[in-house]
Amino acid sequence: MNALHEQFVIEARELIEQATDDLIAMERDGCAPERIDRAFRAFHTLKGSAGVVALPAMTLALHAAEDLLAAIHAGRLPASAAAVDQALACLDKVSAWVDDFEASASLPSNAGDDARLIAERLRALLSAPTSEGTAPAVGGAAPAGALPEWAQALIRAEGVTIAREKLPHRPCAVCYEPQAGCFFDGDDPIQLMRQIPGVLAVRIEERASWPPLADLDPFACNLRLLAICGADGATISNIFRLVPDQVRIVEIPSDAWPRVPAVEAADGDVSALVRAVIAEQRRVLQIASAPEDFVGRVGAAARTAANALRHGERTDLAAGVERAQTTALAQGSTAPLVSALAAILERPDVAIDSVDAPAVGLAAAPADESERRVSRSLRVDEAKIDALINLAGELIVRKNGFAHLARRAEDVGTDTDFARALRREHDAVERLAGELHAAILQLRMVPVGQVFRSFPRLVRDMALRLDKKVELVMRGEATESDKTIVDRLFEPLLHLVRNALDHGIESSEQRRAAGKPETAVFTMRATRTGDRFVLEVIDDGRGIDPATVRRRARERDLMAPDELAALSDEQVLDVIFSAGFSTAAEVSDISGRGVGMDVVRATAAQLGGHVSVSSQVGVGTTVRLDLPLNIALSRIMVVEAGQQVFGIALDAVMETVRLTPDRISQIKSNAGFVLRNRIVPICSLAEAMNLPASPTAGLETRLLVVTEVDGRIVALEVDAIRERLEVVLKPMQGLLSNARGYSGTTLLGDGEVLLVLNLREVLP
Amino acid sequence: MTVRRGENGTIFLEGDCTVEEAEPLLQMLQDAPHPMLDWTTCSRLHTAVLQVVLAARPALIGPCGDPWVARWV
Numbered sequence: 155m156n157a158l159h160e161q162f163v164i165e166a167r168e169l170i171e172q173a174t175d176d177l178i179a180m181e182r183d184g185c186a187p188e189r190i191d192r193a194f195r196a197f198h199t200l201k202g203s204a205g206v207v208a209l210p211a212m213t214l215a216l217h218a219a220e221d222l223l224a225a226i227h228a229g230r231l232p233a234s235a236a237a238v239d240q241a242l243a244c245l246d247k248v249s250a251w252v253d254d255f256e257a258s259a260s261l262p263s264n265a266g267d268d269a270r271l272i273a274e275r276l277r278a279l280l281s282a283p284t285s286e287g288t289a290p291a292v293g294g295a296a297p298a299g300a301l302p303e304w305a306q307a308l309i310r311a312e313g314v315t316i317a318r319e320k321l322p323h324r325p326c327a328v329c330y331e332p333q334a335g336c337f338f339d340g341d342d343p344i345q346l347m348r349q350i351p352g353v354l355a356v357r358i359e360e361r362a363s364w365p366p367l368a369d370l371d372p373f374a375c376n377l378r379l380l381a382i383c384g385a386d387g388a389t390i391s392n393i394f395r396l397v398p399d400q401v402r403i404v405e406i407p408s409d410a411w412p413r414v415p416a417v418e419a420a421d422g423d424v425s426a427l428v429r430a431v432i433a434e435q436r437r438v439l440q441i442a443s444a445p446e447d448f449v450g451r452v453g454a455a456a457r458t459a460a461n462a463l464r465h466g467e468r469t470d471l472a473a474g475v476e477r478a479q480t481t482a483l484a485q486g487s488t489a490p491l492v493s494a495l496a497a498i499l500e501r502p503d504v505a506i507d508s509v510d511a512p513a514v515g516l517a518a519a520p521a522d523e524s525e526r527r528v529s530r531s532l533r534v535d536e537a538k539i540d541a542l543i544n545l546a547g548e549l550i551v552r553k554n555g556f557a558h559l560a561r562r563a564e565d566v567g568t569d570t571d572f573a574r575a576l577r578r579e580h581d582a583v584e585r586l587a588g589e590l591h592a593a594i595l596q597l598r599m600v601p602v603g604q605v606f607r608s609f610p611r612l613v614r615d616m617a618l619r620l621d622k623k624v625e626l627v628m629r630g631e632a633t634e635s636d637k638t639i640v641d642r643l644f645e646p647l648l649h650l651v652r653n654a655l656d657h658g659i660e661s662s663e664q665r666r667a668a669g670k671p672e673t674a675v676f677t678m679r680a681t682r683t684g685d686r687f688v689l690e691v692i693d694d695g696r697g698i699d700p701a702t703v704r705r706r707a708r709e710r711d712l713m714a715p716d717e718l719a720a721l722s723d724e725q726v727l728d729v730i731f732s733a734g735f736s737t738a739a740e741v742s743d744i745s746g747r748g749v750g751m752d753v754v755r756a757t758a759a760q761l762g763g764h765v766s767v768s769s770q771v772g773v774g775t776t777v778r779l780d781l782p783l784n785i786a787l788s789r790i791m792v793v794e795a796g797q798q799v800f801g802i803a804l805d806a807v808m809e810t811v812r813l814t815p816d817r818i819s820q821i822k823s824n825a826g827f828v829l830r831n832r833i834v835p836i837c838s839l840a841e842a843m844n845l846p847a848s849p850t851a852g853l854e855t856r857l858l859v860v861t862e863v864d865g866r867i868v869a870l871e872v873d874a875i876r877e878r879l880e881v882v883l884k885p886m887q888g889l890l891s892n893a894r895g896y897s898g899t900t901l902l903g904d905g906e907v908l909l910v911l912n913l914r915e916v917l918p
Numbered sequence: 919m920t921v922r923r924g925e926n927g928t929i930f931l932e933g934d935c936t937v938e939e940a941e942p943l944l945q946m947l948q949d950a951p952h953p954m955l956d957w958t959t960c961s962r963l964h965t966a967v968l969q970v971v972l973a974a975r976p977a978l979i980g981p982c983g984d985p986w987v988a989r990w991v
Contacts, residue, residue, distance in 0.1 A: 337965070342937070344963065364972075377968075377972070
């Protein structure tokens, strides 16, 4: 993947997020013009980027969505739930494609079909008959107003000639604009056109007027190929499957068809016909041709245009055309006549495409918007920041070595001034290194709003599916935490949201019956207290009944009955975090499989935090995730066992105790002791690590580190306890990455490598 | 060669006219003041060649030998 593609993936994801936010907000708060405008721009930019990396299918889908938003912006369509749904569905697809593109640098083979389907759905909303707004100035052809301009022009130009033939049930109009470079790709656009079955009419025209022959590039395609045919849309789509972005296919509704030949259509499509005739004359005049043809061409064009205008009972305009003809002949240039015809085409009483005009205006807006908001942030690869953190971490470790040196200088005591100066310098370096490390860690801090952002959409969709009314309140989105933590919050939060919406929040009827407001309030709140980052998920639903939890836990054998009975009502709620627990009577597609809350607890533990729940029956439930603010710096305790040094995460250490042999009791082959009325098993760390036990073992006072891992309390027997340190933990790399029992390594002040234990894997 | 200039200056398109014919055809059309083009024996026309014909609008002799082009263009 090259840099351009990488940039595209990053940017596309940001734009998708932004557009999703705006769409949801649009639906919730109504259509503030800025919102629609922002959403529109996001789609527009996204479409442009997709074009740059040559993803025609993506461009096609986004283009349709863009048109829909343009229509909403222009007030031609309401921002209905259906419209938002379709636009969101389009974003979902695009998001999946971005993932595919990132993985394989291409879109799946069915992307074209999917794109067309999305585009069709979006366009169906656009062409849905709405009573007001779409009726064009031309009377009688209202549904034709929904047809794009090119299709209308094609029908106007070709419809008359084929109207007499027996028309198929639903004819289609095709507009194929091959890319300029298509010949280089080996394309032969006519070849595709030849394959269209049941052709009724074909038109091949230039997209931009032809340059003088000397400047013509024979290898740049400047053609627009149009056709009307009796084949159905799917067949045509299949023919053009490789160029979905370059082809447009519309079904022509029967009432868009000129049912009767031109003469009798006089009371209907007059201005449309007149307009088409005049446009054609203008086109003919703009084609470069030999000077000797000039007089004839101007004369023929002016005569045709004037006659058409008289036919449309616009004698005043016809006279104007004849005046322009005289001027053109006098000046020897077609320009006066061309501009006169153009002026007529622009008159609102002759123009028929007033429906499309606002869309054009809006589409042009982003292009000439010169003061694009410049983002004040800098995008840096996460790996670079991590490298910086590692360096700063090593600096701190080295600085610790410096302290060692300063102490030695003081101890030797020959030059106290030197020792003092060294100490001073050390203090300064220590302060700076600390600040540097903190500043770099700050770089990794990201607002939790990043992960909150996905939830308005999720909550909306889920509430719709469950037919519940839920208001999502988010607080403290700006609260920052380490990126690793924020990134991993999504999954636990997702489970919490699912559970709350599915089980916690009652249906509208139940809420009414309970005397609660029909709309439930679901709150996600992030706060920072000291060095902890606290995330609360609060619902005002039915609450969790401790009795139900007890019953379920018994049914599912999650706990011994006597253990369960010993728990207080508050404590028993924690059982919901056990694997396999579910209060749901049946598994729904949203939740109830009993895996969710387990994941919440496991993730919180992995991040060095814990989760708790409080609930009041009938009032609501609060789940609280208590997490560290950053995880780059870990606090460890250094211990010795079997003549080696190990680190233990301080989070897991409850206390350290010294025991005389008489306090230790042997239960079968296991040793244990009683600590505050609890039996705590003793496990020798040396033994667990397969190291020779120290020779003094079992003779004298024993040193124990009492640890708690996953709620299990175990005392680790060690030979010595050394200092406590704040270290930068590096994950095990290379060959060692598969070594079990370690969570990482760090360097000690004297340069020794310290292995930090993963107690979960070490303990039997 | 499927594009050639006849003795009287008429340009002939013959047989299967591929994308390669577009440039020589354009060259010939540019060189001739009032070009005539005979495409009756052209059996198949590539889009690029057709584009040159549409842009240059030479005087055409007879219908195009490519049935699709003759019918629809």
